[in-house]
Amino acid sequence: xxxxxxxxxxxxxxxxxxxxxxxxxxxxxxxxxxxxxxxxxxxxxxxxxxxxxxxxxxxxxxxxxxxxxxxxxxxxxxxxxxxxxxxxxxxxxxxxxxxxxxxxxxxxxxxxxxxxxxxxxxxxxxxxxxxxxxxxxxxxxxxxxxxxxxxxxxxxxxxxxxxxxxxxxxxxxxxxxxxxxxxxxxxxxxxxxxxxxxxxxxxxxxxxxxxxxxxxxxxxxxxxxxxxxxxxxxxxxxxxxxxxxxxxxxxxxxxxxxxxxxxxxxxxxxxxxxxxxxxxxxxxxxxxxxxxxxxxxxxxxxxxxxxxxxxxxxxxxxxxxxxxxxxxxxxxxxxxxxxxxxxxxxxxxxxxxxxxxxxxxxxxxxxxxxxxxxxxxxxxxxxxxxxxxxxxxxxxxxxxxxxxxxxxxxxxxxxxxxxxxxxxxxxxxxxxxxxxxxxxxxxxxxxxxxxxxxxxxxxxxxxxxxxxxxxxxxxxxxxxxxxxxxxxxxxxxxxxxxxxxxxxxxxxxxxxxxxxxxxxxxxxxxxxxxxxxxxxxxxxxxxxxxxxxxxxxxxxxxxxxxxxxxxxxxxxxxxxxxxxxxxxxxxxxxxxxxxxxxxxxxxxxxxxxxxxxxxxxxxxxxxxxxxxxxxxxxxxxxxxxxxxxxxxxxxxxxxxxxxxxxxxxxxxxxxxxxxx
Numbered sequence: 001x002x003x004x005x006x007x008x009x010x011x012x013x014x015x016x017x018x019x020x021x022x023x024x025x026x027x028x029x030x031x032x033x034x035x036x037x038x039x040x041x042x043x044x045x046x047x048x049x050x051x052x053x054x055x056x057x058x059x060x061x062x063x064x065x066x067x068x069x070x071x072x073x074x075x076x077x078x079x080x081x082x083x084x085x086x087x088x089x090x091x092x093x094x095x096x097x098x099x100x101x102x103x104x105x106x107x108x109x110x111x112x113x114x115x116x117x118x119x120x121x122x123x124x125x126x127x128x129x130x131x132x133x134x135x136x137x138x139x140x141x142x143x144x145x146x147x148x149x150x151x152x153x154x155x156x157x158x159x160x161x162x163x164x165x166x167x168x169x170x171x172x173x174x175x176x177x178x179x180x181x182x183x184x185x186x187x188x189x190x191x192x193x194x195x196x197x198x199x200x201x202x203x204x205x206x207x208x209x210x211x212x213x214x215x216x217x218x219x220x221x222x223x224x225x226x227x228x229x230x231x232x233x234x235x236x237x238x239x240x241x242x243x244x245x246x247x248x249x250x251x252x253x254x255x256x257x258x259x260x261x262x263x264x265x266x267x268x269x270x271x272x273x274x275x276x277x278x279x280x281x282x283x284x285x286x287x288x289x290x291x292x293x294x295x296x297x298x299x300x301x302x303x304x305x306x307x308x309x310x311x312x313x314x315x316x317x318x319x320x321x322x323x324x325x326x327x328x329x330x331x332x333x334x335x336x337x338x339x340x341x342x343x344x345x346x347x348x349x350x351x352x353x354x355x356x357x358x359x360x361x362x363x364x365x366x367x368x369x370x371x372x373x374x375x376x377x378x379x380x381x382x383x384x385x386x387x388x389x390x391x392x393x394x395x396x397x398x399x400x401x402x403x404x405x406x407x408x409x410x411x412x413x414x415x416x417x418x419x420x421x422x423x424x425x426x427x428x429x430x431x432x433x434x435x436x437x438x439x440x441x442x443x444x445x446x447x448x449x450x451x452x453x454x455x456x457x458x459x460x461x462x463x464x465x466x467x468x469x470x471x472x473x474x475x476x477x478x479x480x481x482x483x484x485x486x487x488x489x490x491x492x493x494x495x496x497x498x499x500x501x502x503x504x505x506x507x508x509x510x511x512x513x514x515x516x517x518x519x520x521x522x523x524x525x526x527x528x529x530x531x532x533x534x535x536x537x538x539x540x541x542x543x544x545x546x547x548x549x550x551x552x553x554x555x556x557x558x559x560x561x562x563x564x565x566x567x568x569x570x571x572x573x574x575x576x577x578x579x580x581x582x583x584x585x586x587x588x589x590x591x592x593x594x595x596x597x598x599x600x601x602x603x604x605x606x607x608x609x610x611x612x613x614x615x616x617x618x619x620x621x622x623x624x625x626x627x628x629x630x631x632x633x634x635x636x637x638x639x640x641x642x643x644x645x646x647x648x649x650x651x652x653x654x655x656x657x658x659x660x661x662x663x664x665x666x667x668x669x670x671x672x673x674x675x676x
Contacts, residue, residue: 002319003286004043007034008261010293011051011096014075015060018082019341020372021334024327024360025294029441031088032361033292035495036436036444039516045281048083049094049264050076053238054253055138062176068237072097082344086353087498092271094264096239096256101263105256106242108312109231113243117311118189119228126154126166126181128174134234135166135174135181142169186234188249189241193226196307200226203306203317209438213295213367214323218302229304231255258305262315288319298323322439325365330373330552339559342372342552350548354497355381355537361445361496374548378540389452389489390537392459396482397507397533403468408483409476410526421458421481422521425451425488429519432492448492455485483508483530487523491516500536507531582637583653583676584608585669591624597644603627605650607634608672615648621662633665633675 010026012018018027027048034046052072061068072095080093094101112118126135140154145168149159154166166172167183174181201222204215231252232241238250262282269277281287291301301321309315328334334341347356359380363370400406411418428451435444459482467475490504491514505514509529589611590604599617601624614634635651642648653665667675 002288003284004281005037005045005288005290006265006281007037007044007046007290007292009046009048009090010291010297011049011257011260012079013054013056014050014052014072014079014095015056016075016336018079018344019334019336020329020344020347020356020360021327021341022294023086023344023356024364024370024372025324026292027083027088028357028360029322029324029364029366029439030292032441032444032495033290033436033439035089035498036433036516039491039494039514040433041515041517045091045265045268046089047092047094047261047264047268048090049092049260050079050096051253051257051260052076052095052097053250053256055136055235058136058235058237059138059175069097078345082348085348086344087357092264092268094260094267096260096263098263098267100267101256101260102239104263104266105239105251105259108259108308109251109255110242112191112308112311113189115311117191118231119192120187120189121228122185122187124167124183125186125234126172126174127184127186128177128179128181130179131174131176133176133236134184134186135176136233136235137164137166139175140166140169140172140181141175142166142172145170187245188230188232189246190228190230191255191304191307191311192228193303193307194228196310197222197226199310200303200307203310204302207320210320211322211367211439213325214298214302214321217295217298221299221303226303229254254300254304255308258300258308282315285316287316289316291318291321291323293321293323295323295325320439322366325367325369327363327365328369328371330549331371337559339555339557340552341555342548346551350544352499354500355385355540357498358385358445358496362442364442366440366442374545378542378545381537382539384449385537386539388449388456389493390535392452392456392482393486393489393504394533394535395459396455396479396486397530399464400479400483400530401532403464404476404479406530406532408524408526408528408530409480411477411480412473414477414481417458417462418477418481421454422484424454425485425519425521428454429488429492429516433516436495445496448489448496451485451492452489455482455489458482458485480524480526483524484521488519488521491519491523503534504536507533580637581635583674584634584636585667585671585673585675586612586632586634586652587671588627588630588632591627593619593624594644594646600644601627602646603652605632605634605652606671607636607650608670612636612649613647614650614652615643615646616652618652618654618662630664631666631668633667 007030009030012022030046034044037044050072057068057071061071076095083090126140128135137154141151143150144152144157144159144162146162147157147159149157152159152164152169154164154169156163172181204218232246232249233252234248235250238253239256241249241251265278265281269275293301301318306317309317329340329342332340359377362380363372428447431447432444435447462478464475464478467478487508490501490508494501494514507530508524584607586605586607588603589606592602594600594602599619600615601619603614603616605612605614633653638651640647640649654662655665656662
């Protein structure tokens, strides 16, 4: 066993609030693990903070028309408070815009630069002349060369998931001006990851008990061979590259963000009054470094950051990287851009933290994607927290208060069943500890709840409501056993339900710290006072679930309205120009396809004074059969035009929906009537 453990949680981008996907990926798992470890009295610290650099920050700032610092200041404060309110217990929550972080990152770069680690390259990159800047990957959009998706970003196609570079896009456009960018030469420094591949493979071979999803992704990257990775970029927001020849360049966020773990630990040490204490956790080989992250950060924490640490040479490498997969919401992919998310701040306005800590903990996407639904939230709160744990605790404490003057009864002449039930406390404790040690947090929660199930089953089978009438010794033994289980639960559930378990321990008259080694079958002394039991968990009503689903629906609708794109208004025309257009009411009487024309239909339209042949490009939206007797508005004084060998005499007016589908501009007027 190592002397100490350093746990880090992925630094969340400070460009938006925390949502359930964030919690399930990196923050609840790390908090459960750290709280358990603290109970074992291990030397452990938990470090996190805001990732305040990178393109997402600048994009958010541009959308709001503010400085990037305004964005990071706002969300750093909000997210830090949301974590605290949810019970995520960081020892220190830093930020990468701090002076200490800038200095630490620049020192890292300088050390590797002076040691000749980097490769310098001059390459062509996309440049927007109008914006007068090189375009970061997320500032370029175009058509994906792999799947043809027309809204792919310069770093990745969100439709097919292919990793891209901006120059690979077909018909790239600047996200700033909308213009087609040009290519210009620019100089950058690269970390030659290929030089570290053998070292990384040798190191990874020594790692034990890594999740298959993590090991699999890392192996895939290594099998493809590691390429050079740029550590600098042309951007105004970030940690400046500490070289005179690199004016106007900053450190790439993948390089500086994980160094944020180190800089935050330095700030923690300063806070503790021992500025050199950070070295004990980062530079002593008897430290276990554990990174809790989401699946999108696996490569950075298992290949790139370790390679950086190897290149420096003075730091410990990760012992484990228990990354989680993604959390879906109501069976659909979570999407903040579409408003399809549950924000932690919003949740905390309606429910207590412990309910979500438990429910989310039972569905953590540990090795594959999982799904959160409000119906499942309700079911787990009601059937597990309320009906199993809450019910057992309430009837145990209330029964004790009612029939034993609120004091723990003595255990006198216990039966084999009494003793076997007490023994199951230690058995479940061992199962829970084993699960935590192997980062099987869902299993740890299940085995913890199983002890409450054992207690409920024992209480029901022993029927103390019967034995109290004629056998108080048996009744007292039953309550003694149940109270010992309750005491054990108040400790075993503490990593998961810290607020509720603190209240329960108060009812059981526990004082002082809680230690894992104290959990057992004799935690309460005979005669120890027990306060009158309170209901720990209130059931979730159907109306509350419906309210949350309605909020989700409204949020997505609001986002759709905000994101709705309208064609720009055309140049002004004179009133006389408009009056030249002759629009008449009409009705389609015949419709047929045109050979070799996928989009065109040949229509016969009754415009009152005559019937016109009009060719219209609506075949993708309408079949000929459904067009008969369709009322339309027709521009009848448009010059004739031959299309696919058919002369078209007029134009039918259509409108286009957000999804690209066409709708007729209709009128109830008789064919031939003027439309104005």
